[in-house]
Amino acid sequence: MADFDAQPGRAPKVDLSASQREADEIDLYAGMSGVAGLVAGARTVEQLLADVAEFAGHAIPDVDGVSIALLQPGPAGPQIQMCAATDAFVADIDRIQYRELHEGPCITAMVTGRVSVSGSLGSDNRWPHFGGRVARMAVHSALSLPLIVDDDVIGAINAYARARDAFGDHAVELGSRFAVPAAVSVYNARLLAGARERTERLQRALGSRAVIDQAVGIIRSRSGGTAQEAFDRLKHLSQTDNVKLVEVAQHLVDEAVRRARARRGP
Incomplete structure (x- = not known):
């Protein structure tokens, strides 16, 4: 089981039936196969990230929206940049997290290198300003999965759900497995884009x-x-x-x- 940072005091989600677990495994396999088959080719990094976000939405159960954020170099150190989102409400949440409040599950996941989970954002004391703001948007669960290559965090996958306690141990496990090939695909796409830019x-x-x-x-x-x-x-x-x-x-x-x-x- 993946090590993760869970919201204190929240009970894990009720265990799933064997048939539901099997269905989730099939969805995970489809998502991982899709990510593994992504080839940068003529597509931009942004297009590839959009595909990764879509695959993540299928691979992780009970998701209502997904975003991909990357660490970008900046004059004052690395900056978090939201690069792809499957839904407009997800983009709004990430703008609040990165640009306004500078706190939230994605930032925590990137800093610690650990999966970050919340089942009731409005009562999560780890992000008192962010949690309440997002809960008022009727979004109550968050799962942030760091994208790690060679022990370096390069970004994160952020999954959000309107339901409370949407992401239990099972979702964390599937998401963590999906994040491994996703990180490699994103890393390779950025390397290729950098090489193209230098050549140009x-x-x-x-x-x-x-x-x-x-x-x-x-x-x-x-x-x-x-x-x-x-x-x-x-x-x-x-x-x-x-x-x-x-x-x-x-x-x-x-x-x-x-x-x-x-x-x-x-």
């Missing part, structure tokens, strides 16, 4: 460098100066006109091409 930045940088080199050559052919003098001229134009260096260079190249074509004639 490099391609843009190489393209910019080529244009700048062409502009330097044009200035040298006109002035007879050195490469450094031509480059300094480009920088001066960029600063004077408050225009990016590559844009100044591109304009100079485009103008040189236009004049050459005009001289050549039709």
Whole structure:
């Protein structure tokens, strides 16, 4: 059984029948198979996270809505960002948790690295402001599952239910099993997205460098100066006109091409 942080004083959910457990196992297997089959490919990280949230909603019993939150680097340290939600009310709950009150089951799960469960948010003393606020939205149960890769928490799956005590030991066990392949899929998608972004930045940088080199050559052919003098001229134009260096260079190249074509004639 997974180690988890449960709400003090809440009784575990009544044991389930064998047929219900079997049905839940089938749903879990379908959700885990779906996550395992996700390939980033041409899809964005956001699209993949939306799929993971949908699969989680099927894999974890008694869920009314699911969100995926990730830890993102920030100037003051990692920041929690809600990245996908299956329902609008879930997005509202997470905005309250991350942006307004800065307390709640997801934050606790990310900080501790343990599953966090509540069956009566309105009376949960761990999050007195968040719990009461969400209970007034007629949402009473929460289950937050940290996404962990190599002992590092990268995010969390957050399941919410309108019923009280919706998530007992059985739901925690299924959710914890689902979170393992989900964490790997999310981690790999972010790695791929990072590699793509770095490649695109490099391609843009190489393209910019080529244009700048062409502009330097044009200035040298006109002035007879050195490469450094031509480059300094480009920088001066960029600063004077408050225009990016590559844009100044591109304009100079485009103008040189236009004049050459005009001289050549039709």
